[in-house]
Amino acid sequence: MTAPRTEKFADPQDLALRAADWMAGVIAAADAPFRMALSGGNSPRLLYGELSLRRIDWSKVRFYWIDERFVPPDHPDSNLRMARETLLAHIPIQPDQVHAMPTLSDPETAARAYEDDLKSAYGATDLDAARPLFDLTLIGLGSDGHICSLLPGSPVLEERTRWVAPVTQGRPEVRLTLTYPAVESSRLTVFLVTGRDKAEAVKRVRQGDQNLPGGRLRPQGETVWLLDRAAASLL
């Protein structure tokens, strides 16, 4: 596993600007299809907005999610809604390029349906380290060290067979999350973290602290950390 690369930026706006330029280059250099697994939450908002302004051949990109709140697609908490408002509604893509996590049935059915979607797009039922599931996986970090909806103490942290699982404890709302095997199966893993409140988690996750869900992640490909000065303040 190659040592992670770290880019530090003055503030979230500078990070979003520079990261969008870099990601535009990554997508331009890649073959189609480019499978991009999106994070939810607030941190990626500025980046998604900047990406929507870049000259990118979006026709090669397939959008996936690393987790979702189990709410309707138009709910204020929906990660799909956030991505649609900041990026997807502003770029020339077809509906079949967007592989949203389904949230209109029950969590177990939805998790299995999304896993089937991933497996059919991947063209196999087993992950192959030589052929990652995603080309780029964007991950935010909670101040408690969670990633995706892989929350501290959650049974889903031990799931090594399923690619997608429901999370029914630890948050006010039910969630769907990729499990470690699916999140780790990426050519490029990008952590995007801003804010002083994340600095301790950034430090411990980078040290591989097994008590934090982020510290247990073993990405297969290259890892890049995009941090603002506040989130990097303990490094």
Ligand SMILES: O=C(O)[C@H](O)[C@@H](O)[C@H](O)[C@H](O)COP(=O)(O)O
């Ligand atoms: O659905 C979500 O909320 C995210 O997937 C979650 O893992 C998020 O990335 C972290 O909680 C950081 O959230 P912020 O970016 O809002 O700080």
